[in-house]
Amino acid sequence: RKMLSVLTRADQPELFAMLQRLYAAMVVDGVADLAAQPKAWQDIAANDLTPAFWALVQSQLGYADASPSLRDLLLRILVTDFCRNLDGEAPRQLAHFVLPDRTLAANASVLVARWRSDLAHFGNYNALAQAAAQELDLAGLLAGFSAEQLTDCMTFEDVELRVVQDLKQRIVSGAGANMDVVHALIARRRDGHWANPLLASANERTRALAACYDALSAAADFFSLKASHAAGFSFPDAGAAFAHYRDELFRFDQLYRHFNTAADAVEPTGWAVLHGLRETIEGVYSGWFIPQLSAAWSKVMEGTQGLLQRWTLPEVPAQQAFFDRKVQPLFDGGIKRVFVVISDAFRFEVAQELMQHTNSKSRFKASLDAMLGVLPSYTTLGMASLLPHKQLAYRSNAALDVTVDGMACATLEQRSAVLARHGGVAISRDELMEKGKLGGRDFVKPHQLVYIYHDHIDAIGDKRSTEGKTFEATEQAIRELQELVSFIMNNLNGSTIFVTADHGFLYQESALEDADRAKVEDAMPGVIKPKKRYILGRGMWPMAGAWSGNTAITAGTEPDEGSVDFLVPKGAGRFHFVGGALFVHGSAMPQEIVVPVIVVKEGDAEKT
Numbered sequence: 001r002k003m004l005s006v007l008t009r010a011d012q013p014e015l016f017a018m019l020q021r022l023y024a025a026m027v028v029d030g031v032a033d034l035a036a037q038p039k040a041w042q043d044i045a046a047n048d049l050t051p052a053f054w055a056l057v058q059s060q061l062g063y064a065d066a067s068p069s070l071r072d073l074l075l076r077i078l079v080t081d082f083c084r085n086l087d088g089e090a091p092r093q094l095a096h097f098v099l100p101d102r103t104l105a106a107n108a109s110v111l112v113a114r115w116r117s118d119l120a121h122f123g124n125y126n127a128l129a130q131a132a133a134q135e136l137d138l139a140g141l142l143a144g145f146s147a148e149q150l151t152d153c154m155t156f157e158d159v160e161l162r163v164v165q166d167l168k169q170r171i172v173s174g175a176g177a178n179m180d181v182v183h184a185l186i187a188r189r190r191d192g193h194w195a196n197p198l199l200a201s202a203n204e205r206t207r208a209l210a211a212c213y214d215a216l217s218a219a220a221d222f223f224s225l226k227a228s229h230a231a232g233f234s235f236p237d238a239g240a241a242f243a244h245y246r247d248e249l250f251r252f253d254q255l256y257r258h259f260n261t262a263a264d265a266v267e268p269t270g271w272a273v274l275h276g277l278r279e280t281i282e283g284v285y286s287g288w289f290i291p292q293l294s295a296a297w298s299k300v301m302e303g304t305q306g307l308l309q310r311w312t313l314p315e316v317p318a319q320q321a322f323f324d325r326k327v328q329p330l331f332d333g334g335i336k337r338v339f340v341v342i343s344d345a346f347r348f349e350v351a352q353e354l355m356q357h358t359n360s361k362s363r364f365k366a367s368l369d370a371m372l373g374v375l376p377s378y379t380t381l382g383m384a385s386l387l388p389h390k391q392l393a394y395r396s397n398a399a400l401d402v403t404v405d406g407m408a409c410a411t412l413e414q415r416s417a418v419l420a421r422h423g424g425v426a427i428s429r430d431e432l433m434e435k436g437k438l439g440g441r442d443f444v445k446p447h448q449l450v451y452i453y454h455d456h457i458d459a460i461g462d463k464r465s466t467e468g469k470t471f472e473a474t475e476q477a478i479r480e481l482q483e484l485v486s487f488i489m490n491n492l493n494g495s496t497i498f499v500t501a502d503h504g505f506l507y508q509e510s511a512l513e514d515a516d517r518a519k520v521e522d523a524m525p526g527v528i529k530p531k532k533r534y535i536l537g538r539g540m541w542p543m544a545g546a547w548s549g550n551t552a553i554t555a556g557t558e559p560d561e562g563s564v565d566f567l568v569p570k571g572a573g574r575f576h577f578v579g580g581a582l583f584v585h586g587s588a589m590p591q592e593i594v595v596p597v598i599v600v601k602e603g604d605a606e607k608t
Contacts, residue, residue: 001056004049008040015060016111018053022070024124032124032131034071041070061108062101078132080108082155087148091141112155116193126157126194126203133158147185157205160194164212164273171219172280179220186213186220204269211265215274218258219281225251226284233296238307239314241300245590246348246370249293253591254349256285260509261471286508294571294589301547301588308547308588311375311554319371319595320385320392320556322500326597327388327449330496337444339488339497340451341429342386343481344379345458345585347504351596354478354499358485358600365603373503373593375554376534376566376586379458382502382595384409385555387451388422392555393562400529400536400564402557412453424449429484437491444492456480461505464580470507485600499598505585506572506592512581518545518569520576526565532574533586535567545570547588 002013010017025038044050058064063073079097083090084105090098099105115125133139133156142150142158147166153159167182174182189195195209233249235241259281263274301308312318317325330338351368358366374385384392384402387409395401401410405421408414416426425447432452435443444450460466460473481499488494520530526539535546542548547570552563568587569575585592 001052003047004044004053004056007043007047007049015056016114019073019111020115020118020121020124023074023128024121026070027124027127030123030127032127034074034128034131034135038070060104061111062099062104074128075132075136077108077111078129078155079136080105081112082153082159084109085152085154086145087151088145093141094136097136116154122193123203126205129156132156151185151188154192154194157194157209160189160209160212161271161273163189164209164216167216168219168273168277171216171223172277174223179224182220183217186217189213208266208269208271211262212271212273215259215262215266215277218255218262219277222252222255222259222281222284225255226288232292235296235300237305238300239316241297242313242316242370242372242590242594245293245594249590250349250352250594252285252289252293253347254353256281256289257349257471257474261475264472282508282510286510290506290508290572297588297590298570308549309553311372311549313372317369317371318556319373319382320389322371322386322597323388326498326599331448335496337448337450337494339492339494340386340449341481341484341497341499342383342451342453343457343477343499343501344453344455345461345503345505346454346477346481346499346501346596347591348594348596349591350457350474350478351499351501351598354481355598357478357482358598361486363603364485364489364600366598366600369597369599371500371595371597373595374551374556375549375588375593376536376551376568377503377588377592378531378534378586379502380410381551381555383415386500386502387415387418388424388449389418391558391562393558394551394564396561398528415451415453419449419451422449423447424451426451426453428452429454429480433484433487440487440492452484454481454484457505461507461583462580467507467580467583470505470583489600489602495602497598497600499596499600501595503585504592504594505583506589507583508572509582512574512577516573516581517577518543518573518575520567528564530575531586532576532578532581533569533584535575536564537567538565540565540567543567545573546575 004018005013008018008021010021022038022040025040026033026036044053054068057073063076065072076097076099079094080099083094083098099108116122138156138158142162145162147163150159150163167185170182190197190210190213194206195213196206197210235244263278266274300306327338327340348370355366355368358364374381380402384404387404389404391405393403395403401408403409404418407418409418412426412428419426429452432440456477457473461470485497488497520535521541524541526537527535529536546567548565548567550563550565551557552559557563572589574581574584
């Protein structure tokens with residue numbers, strides 16, 4: 001045994017270590033050749049140790065054959081492990097591969113379990129197992145097995161794809177019913193070998209399989225949520241509608257995003273396992289959820305008692321009151337410095353995810369609330385409303401600039417000048433991060449109020465060429481904001497951070513049709529600024545497919561000359577599709593005007 005271990009360069013003079021080395025030599029550049037004759041194997045034969053090797057194999061695994069070979073032994077070890085963990089009768093095509101001695105066959109499972117968990121060798125295992133599966137035509141043999149029967153089988157990657165396929169069919173046909181079993185099966189598979197996210201950094205296929213389960217999990221939750229709202233949506237008033245979206249319905253948007261993000265990660269593999277499911281999810285989201293929510297939301301928006309007539313909600317702060325309602329009370333309470341992070345198009349469901357990530361870190365405690373956003377829900381007005389001010393007003397120029405207490409506020413420098421009146425300063429997220437710990441401390445030291453501007457979602461989503469990457473940009477934005485919050489807390493001695501937005505956004509994967517467009521009459525008077533999702537002007541005609549109003553009511557701008565009239569399309573419609581149409585904001589859907597406010601503070605344990 002010691003001579004065999006020397007020839008195979010095994011770490012220990014034991015069979016499992018020798019087999020690992022021998023089989024590793026059959027893998028070159030990630031590709032396994034089951035017919036290869038490794039040099040170590042040739043050395044064993046040259047030293048007349050082949051009989052001793054097979055005697056050792058027989059004593060520990062019960063393998064005996066008239067013409068033993070490494071290839072045949074590998075197939076028997078792998079098939080034995082697979083069949084031992086299968087719930088049900090093994091396919092007859094595999095039965096003759098199972099090692100005959102049941103007691104010694106257990107050693108085969110011990111061997112492959114150790115092999116799969118060995119960080120230095122599991123890559124070789126993956127290549128050999130895939131080559132073996134191809135030779136056995138395993139994919140075809142698995143077709144008749146259910147996910148439950150395969151729950152504990154971790155031998156082959158093909159098992160993972162069969163489980164994914166079975167769970168997908170169950171999610172679609174179950175329409176949200178009995179998803180607890182699905183979630184339990186997903187959790188078990190993710191704890192296994194092929195889809196274990198802890199190994200994701202080592203293997204693209206592992207990442208893709210983990211993403212398959214992410215997609216299935218999101219889909220199961222999505223259909224369960226739909227099942228609980230099978231009758232659609234109905235709200236007694238605008239306050240109830242706002243609260244319902246803030247407390248629960250945002251999950252439709254979040255799960256839709258999670259599913260598509262995960263499905264995008266699977267696409268490069270060429271696997272078709274999620275295709276039908278993707279179309280079903282899209283149909284439910286774009287064809288059911290958005291229209292149903294639009295219809296119910298329209299009922300509380302319109303009429304003499306509708307939200308559009310007064311644009312206030314009991315117990316919901318207005319976005320233009322952000323500084324007075326949220327920030328000023330902290331200064332009144334003795335806090336010396338407050339950080340305000342404003343991320344462009346950072347909608348409520350994304351903020352909820354950031355809050356969860358933040359609370360998973362023991363040092364920080366984050367809470368989430370919502371404000372009623374200004375209307376139209378676009379950057380110029382939203383950004384101005386978040387600054388400290390007594391007066392918001394539109395200028396009567398072609399750009400319809402918004403002023404804060406008479407000062408321009410469109411650029412970072414202009415916002416910094418506005419904040420300087422209140423002991424504050426403005427800076428971009430990237431510029432602050434680049435300063436590092438010492439530079440950052442020097443920068444914030446003279447100021448009690450620091451506004452930090454971040455723009456990733458809107459920068460990617462609001463362009464035709466990149467709007468398809470909106471959800472990818474959202475994931476990146478969450479990571480960047482996490483880093484920023486940690487940087488402020490850990491390096492700038494921040495004790496209180498607000499994370500909020502100028503507006504949210506609507507996004508769907510499927511292309512829009514002409515029916516989704518509200519046509520503006522050619523002779524419409526008073527139009528000054530026409531956009532995809534809002535039109536600003538003075539004295540415009542009413543439109544059948546649009547809501548109309550004045551910013552004095554919906555944003556608190558100075559009445560008359562300091563305000564403008566607007567038209568915004570009802571529901572999820574657009575005025576035109578120029579420059580992209582999948583990503584939009586500007587109108588009054590909850591995704592756009594339920595503006596998040598996260599408050600991050602040090603956790604209680606840290607204070608103690």
